[in-house]
Amino acid sequence: MRKVMLILSLLLVLGLVACGGGTNAPAQPTQPAADSGAEDSGAAESESIATEPVSLRIWTHQNNAFNAAYQTQIDAYMAANPNVTITLETFDYDTYIQTLQTSIPAGTEADIVQMFGSWVCSYADGGSLAEMPANVISMADAEAQIFPAQIGGYICNDKLYGVPQEFNIEYGATLVNTAAAEEAGLTDITSGWANWDEFIADAKALTVTQDGVITRTGYNYTAADALSASFYSLILQNGGQYLSEDGTFTVNTPEGMAALELLKRFVDEGIIDPVLFNGESNWVGESFFDGSSAMGLIGPWAVPEYSGDYPEVAAVTQYVDLPTVSGTQALVAASGWGLAVSQRSPAQDVAWDFVRFIALDPANAVQWNLASGTLPALQANIEGAAADELVAQFPHFGPWLGLLPFAQYEGAFPDRDLVWYEITYPRILSFLQGTATAEDTLVTLEREVRETFK
Amino acid sequence: MATITFRPARKSEQRLRFGRLAVYVFLLVGSLIALLPFVWMILASLKTGPEVRQIPPSFWPEAPTLDNYRTILTDPTLPLSLFYRNSAIIAISNVILAVGTSALFGYIFAKFDFPGKRALFWFIVATMMIPFQVTMIPGYLILAKLGLINKLTGLIIGSAFNAFGIFLVRQFALSIPGEMLDAARVDGASEWRIFWSIALPQLGPALATLGMMTFMWNWNAYLWPLIVLTEQNKRTLPIILNWYSTQHSNQIQLTMAASVLVIIPILFVFLLTQRWIVRGMTLSGMKG
Amino acid sequence: MNSAATQSTVLPDAPTPRPRFWQGRTGAQKVFVLSALTPMILYVAFWSLLPIVWAAALAFFDYSARRQGGVVLGLGGDNPFVGLQHFRNMLNFSPEAPLEVRLFHISVKTTLMFAFLIVPLNLMITLPLAAMIESVHNRLRLGLRTIFFLPVVTSSVGVAIMWGYILHPQRGLLNAGLGSVMGRMVAINWTGDPSLIIGPIPVALIAVIIAYLWQDIGYNLIIFIAALQGIPESIRDAAIMDGATGITMFRHITLPLLRPTILLAAILTMISAFQVFDIFQVMTRGGPDNQTRVLTFDIYDNAFRFQNMGWAAATSVVLFLIVLAISLLQNRMLRSEWEY
Known part of the structure; x- marks a missing residue:
């Protein structure tokens, strides 16, 4: 009996592989232009694929709001395509990175994998990811429809390997606990600051100290993402460049020094103690929402993530644009979270069809953004009804929508996470904690990041 | 040995009594320190979120509540029973494998001679000298080639060879009288039968010890399962515990309740079986 | 492949039985x-x-599981043979050396510091404690032994989480206790402040040492209690007749008799200290500023986080050589001890 089952399932797999091969043929009837309605295209696709049962797995990192958003779309897709079963498997962030790194060489990854844009090329270059079929979206269409900073990470050697679903930006506006501000007498805090002096004055007023120990920091910007994004954005705002056209990384410059000096000023003014508040202890996400940070630098994805656990603070949370350096607005943004398809998936065509359904159909894409609380990667969704709907549901998006046009892709680092989290963050944190000088920090940072390009 | 000289026996009774008192006080303080982390964990798991967050913290919960346990047991992202099951499958399978193979080979090493025995025995002992970190990389690559990453089997399949177990059983089996085996042979019993019905019963205490120790090691193992099991639903309790605590870094009351649920059951198992574990460690001079 | 990763030493062999021949x-x-x-x-x-x-x-290849590589074990091809390159890199002590090399040097230093601190501290606690427990009433003795052994069977992840909470800068028991003694707020980040260093020893490392000791002493305690019970009554009685009490007895009778056991325990403790991973990974993740980065952590990071498995294998060989050297030293010392 068991043997029969084995043979049957083998035949099934072989059949699926054969189908997958078939749909790559140019005679594929699905038209990208016919992408008007999700249900239509889904139905058309399922007809062409045959109605044998297909099961797909999707891997994502653990984020309650994201995963609820995925599940909603998965359910909708499965309702439209009853032969398709999609299961969502999730991992916490650190584990997820490790899982991708170990599973992809081992060949045990899911059919569809959630990717952060800046990781895509390292997997695509190894031949593990499937190239986007032109009948799902052409390169030209993708570049026209998606923000350049977002699609950038998904293009490797002029080939497209996936689709971003959200605009990931960590710097530009700060979370403000308006209730805390009101208590401190700062009633007009949401109207913003003209310059850093004003900002620092307010942050100082929001800081609570007991026996010389900061129990509530005025401005928590020392987590890994926040610190790296601040540093590189401030270099741009000072008129510098950290990554040249030919890929040379340089931060040991007057602009780099100016950025460091501003970051150090918050510490010197007693707004934050970088030993008690950093990426490891009192991480900005939890710290802002549990009330131990009055302002916190973190991207808009954090608001839905923590609203459930801390409804009181979430209700009084608002984003306010940070001041700029001498009026120059420039922000670095990472590519966003999105989806890619495994080269090994036996049902690549169905997988891509689902990716189109969830990420390229503007109506579904904005639903996903609404459910996950993320900024859209599709340019179409940043204006008109979609934008109104986003801001209506997430008032905290208001400031960000205005900032997106100023965002630049953070640059093509061979190993972005290494640069961000293992070099930039610990180096600058050590400087803020007073265990390294500004000069040494810039020299070491520059040398260590350059090593990653070898 | 060095010559030992003592002052003449003129110790006053009082001083002796004071010494004994000091010993008891010291032991009392020591055991309080040993228990304190457990107590602090349990107390925190009974506090509310705001109480845990207050600075400075309270020691006794102001209004003890079981809400944290309720939250954890109903958290859809934390199907604890599944993780208990994973841990149990791995630990029990490994106990069966380790006990079975160690019994057989420990017995053979103790009671039989064959060409290459010394070399093989020294190889077995030598594998215990090699830090796990050396073999974990190729071990991982082997499992990857076999397609066993992310499978509970991957944590079981390589465990049938337990150098520690073979060594432990051998030490015990050396004391099985050869005459007993020879008598059975004369009676016409097959070698497997002799192993099964004569040697095994003699090895009972050693195998119980080995079984309990293998269970503990596997139940608490962290690094190897972390490498092999990458999917959330396949993971074991220690990995899940660490995951949960980083996810809720500022909601310590939840983390502590989760820790209680993971740690306390195994402590009870230990209390019931500590005789064997302690004896095994004492006799073998080995640690996990 | 045994996840328990046992590490140990052979006890003195019973005299090998007279060889019986295969024939x-x-x-x-x-x-x-x-x-x-x-x-x-x-x-x-x-x-x-x-x-x-x-x-x-x-260890002799620039290997990553991300790349396909040659036919035999994926070595060669995109994973080229580099000979002794990894080992030569390890000897590059210039401050300009690549990050991975500097982290390796830090890891070796921290690992040695950890192992050489653990052993004396462990023995200083376990020996007197064992003698005291051994000296009390029988039933109490069993209870105490159980209490001190509980941490040994607790998952190290749990141990790290518990101690992390005790040492938490704002919510921890330690700072709260210090605060109430000093009458002011104390918020020392024991596991996260890189400027807290006592001599050459970072406080964060001391924090990990305390947690590890707390978990680990039960084991040596059991060994010593067993050894103490093995001391013949006659020797004790003779000493008591001579008027020996408490500390005198401990110093002049117990310690010399326990010498071989102490030596063995010391070496086992050291060898297992070289292989501690869990507590570091959970409690400090090698931080702050890499002050608690140990070799096991470095190997894991390079192999599974950065997929730099060739380099990680080379560093694991170094770990093996350190453990081997100590094992050999141990055998020599033990042997001379028995000849005594």
């Missing part, structure tokens, strides 16, 4: 041994010998 065995016995051993040898070759050989080979 003297009956056919049935030969069949039994062969049929049991053959699968075992094949199994061991695959799951034990192969990983060892493979690890040694990896």
Whole structure:
């Protein structure tokens, strides 16, 4: 009996592989232009694929709001395509990175994998990811429809390997606990600051100290993402460049020094103690929402993530644009979270069809953004009804929508996470904690990041 | 040995009594320190979120509540029973494998001679000298080639060879009288039968010890399962515990309740079986 | 492949029984041994010998599982042979050395510091404690032994989480206790402040040492209690007749008699200290500023986080050599001890 089952399932797999091969043929009837309605295209696709049962797995990192958003779309897709079963498997962030790194060489990854844009090329270059079929979206269409900073990470050697679903930006506006501000007498805090002096004055007023120990920091910007994004954005705002056209990384410059000096000023003014508040202890996400940070630098994805656990603070949370350096607005943004398809998936065509359904159909894409609380990667969704709907549901998006046009892709680092989290963050944190000088920090940072390009 | 000289026996009774008192006080303080982390964990798991967050913290919960346990047991992202099951499958399978193979080979090493025995025995002992970190990389690559990453089997399949177990059983089996085996042979019993019905019963205490120790090691193992099991639903309790605590870094009351649920059951198992574990460690001079 | 990753030493062997010859065995016995051993040898070759050989080979390649590489074990091709390059890199002590090399140097230093601190601290606690426990009433003795042994069977992840909470800068018990003694707020980040250093020893490392000691002392305690019970009554009685009490007895009778056990325990403790991973990973993640980065953590990071497995294998060989050197030293010392 068991043997029969084995043979049957083998035949099934072989059949699926054969189908997958078939749909790559140019005679594929699905038209990208016919992408008007999700249900239509889904139905058309399922007809062409045959109605044998297909099961797909999707891997994502653990984020309650994201995963609820995925599940909603998965359910909708499965309702439209009853032969398709999609299961969502999730991992916490650190584990997820490790899982991708170990599973992809081992060949045990899911059919569809959630990717952060800046990781895509390292997997695509190894031949593990499937190239986007032109009948799902052409390169030209993708570049026209998606923000350049977002699609950038998904293009490797002029080939497209996936689709971003959200605009990931960590710097530009700060979370403000308006209730805390009101208590401190700062009633007009949401109207913003003209310059850093004003900002620092307010942050100082929001800081609570007991026996010389900061129990509530005025401005928590020392987590890994926040610190790296601040540093590189401030270099741009000072008129510098950290990554040249030919890929040379340089931060040991007057602009780099100016950025460091501003970051150090918050510490010197007693707004934050970088030993008690950093990426490891009192991480900005939890710290802002549990009330131990009055302002916190973190991207808009954090608001839905923590609203459930801390409804009181979430209700009084608002984003306010940070001041700029001498009026120059420039922000670095990472590519966003999105989806890619495994080269090994036996049902690549169905997988891509689902990716189109969830990420390229503007109506579904904005639903996903609404459910996950993320900024859209599709340019179409940043204006008109979609934008109104986003801001209506997430008032905290208001400031960000205005900032997106100023965002630049953070640059093509061979190993972005290494640069961000293992070099930039610990180096600058050590400087803020007073265990390294500004000069040494810039020299070491520059040398260590350059090593990653070898 | 060095010559030992003592002052003449003129110790006053009082001083002796004071010494004994000091010993008891010291032991009392020591055991309080040993228990304190457990107590602090349990107390925190009974506090509310705001109480845990207050600075400075309270020691006794102001209004003890079981809400944290309720939250954890109903958290859809934390199907604890599944993780208990994973841990149990791995630990029990490994106990069966380790006990079975160690019994057989420990017995053979103790009671039989064959060409290459010394070399093989020294190889077995030598594998215990090699830090796990050396073999974990190729071990991982082997499992990857076999397609066993992310499978509970991957944590079981390589465990049938337990150098520690073979060594432990051998030490015990050396004391099985050869005459007993020879008598059975004369009676016409097959070698497997002799192993099964004569040697095994003699090895009972050693195998119980080995079984309990293998269970503990596997139940608490962290690094190897972390490498092999990458999917959330396949993971074991220690990995899940660490995951949960980083996810809720500022909601310590939840983390502590989760820790209680993971740690306390195994402590009870230990209390019931500590005789064997302690004896095994004492006799073998080995640690996990 | 045993996840328990046992590490240990051979106890003095009972005198080997007079060799009986293979030739003297009956056919049935030969069949039994062969049929049991053959699968075992094949199994061991695959799951034990192969990983060892493979690890040694990896150390000479620039290997990453991300790349396809050659036919044999994925070595060669995109994973080129680099000879002694990894080991030569390890000897690059310039401050300009690549990050991974500097982290390796830090890791070796921290690992040695950790192991050489753990051993004396462990013995300073366990020996007197064992003697005291041994001196009390029988039933109490069992209870105490159980209490001190509970942490040994607690998962190290749990231990790290519990101690992390005790040492938490704002919510921890330690700072709260210090605060109430000093009458002011105390918020020392014991595991996260890189400027807290006592001499050459970072406070964060001390924090990990305390947590590890707390978990680990139960084991040596058991060994010493067993050894103390093995001291013949006659020797004790003689000493008591001579008027020896408490501390005198401990110093002049107990310690010398326990010497071999102490030595063995010291070396076992040190060897296992070289291989601690869990507590570091959970409590400090190598931080702050890499002050608690140990070799095991470095190997794991390079192999599974940065997929730099060739380099990781080379550093694991170094760990092995350190452990081997200590094991050999141990055998020498133990041998001379027994000849005594």
